[in-house]
Amino acid sequence: GAVVSQHPSWVICKSGTSVKIECRSLDFQATTMFWYRQFPKQSLMLMATSNEGSKATYEQGVEKDKFLINHASLTLSTLTVTSAHPEDSSFYICSAPRQGDTEAFFGQGTRLTVV
Amino acid sequence: EDKVVQSPLSLVVHEGDTVTLNCSYEVTNFRSLLWYKQEKKAPTFLFMLTSSGIEKKSGRLSSILDKKELFSILNITATQTGDSAIYLCAVQPSGTYKYIFGTGTRLKVLA
Numbered sequence: 596g597a598v599v600s601q602h603p604s605w606v607i608c609k610s611g612t613s614v615k616i617e618c619r620s621l622d623f624q625a626t627t628m629f630w631y632r633q634f635p636k637q638s639l640m641l642m643a644t645s646n647e648g649s650k651a652t653y654e655q656g657v658e659k660d661k662f663l664i665n666h667a668s669l670t671l672s673t674l675t676v677t678s679a680h681p682e683d684s685s686f687y688i689c690s691a692p693r694q695g696d697t698e699a700f701f702g703q704g705t706r707l708t709v710v
Numbered sequence: 711e712d713k714v715v716q717s718p719l720s721l722v723v724h725e726g727d728t729v730t731l732n733c734s735y736e737v738t739n740f741r742s743l744l745w746y747k748q749e750k751k752a753p754t755f756l757f758m759l760t761s762s763g764i765e766k767k768s769g770r771l772s773s774i775l776d777k778k779e780l781f782s783i784l785n786i787t788a789t790q791t792g793d794s795a796i797y798l799c800a801v802q803p804s805g806t807y808k809y810i811f812g813t814g815t816r817l818k819v820l821a
Binding site: 601604627629631636637638639640641644688690692697698699701702703704 | 742744751752753755758760798800802807808809810811812813814816
């Protein structure tokens with residue numbers, strides 16, 4: 596079946612540094628991918644839609660300069676958390692739909708801790 | 711504004727009990743409703759519902775959708791400790807693969 600791979604599964608970084616999270620569709624091409632964030636004991640909130648070859652679409656309240664999204668190929672989208680702060684600590688997860696399927700597939704998620 | 715509301719927020723039961731989780735929604739141009747189980751990491755897909763009145767079953771889990779009243783329920787019979795998780799309901803508007811998630815129901819099954 597379709598697989599979406601996300602890397603790393605967890606990362607700890609210092610305040611002020613940047614962290615890059617990768618989301619890959621392993622056996623299909625994804626022109627669109629989605630990035631979600633989940634704070635502890637809360638639900639998944641859509642952050643942005645990543646579009647291959649064009650700019651990402653951000654949800655209201657999400658800072659595009661802080662959460663840089665690049666979808667440079669049909670199988671890879673990256674989310675870079677720039678100048679990370681402790682409040683950015685969260686679970687980040689991507690999803691990608693495969694043409695012909697009814698639901699999107701989720702990556703394994705990345706737990707980010709900023710210290 | 712599109713939204714999904716789940717109830718209860720949390721639930722504690724004993725093994726063998728039956729639980730019913732609720733999900734109500736308001737969305738423009740509904741396409742489907744999905745249920746996921748989330749333990750430590752990524753959500754695990756359970757069901758996708760698109761039509762009213764058709765029950766989906768998988769083992770001890772079942773779900774049904776009411777598009778007129780805009781809600782869905784997820785039933786778990788003969789609960790086991792391994793059912794302890796957060797159950798997420800998500801709605802997919804038509805024309806997009808992005809999901810609107812509910813708050814989730816945190817289920818704990820005691821031995």
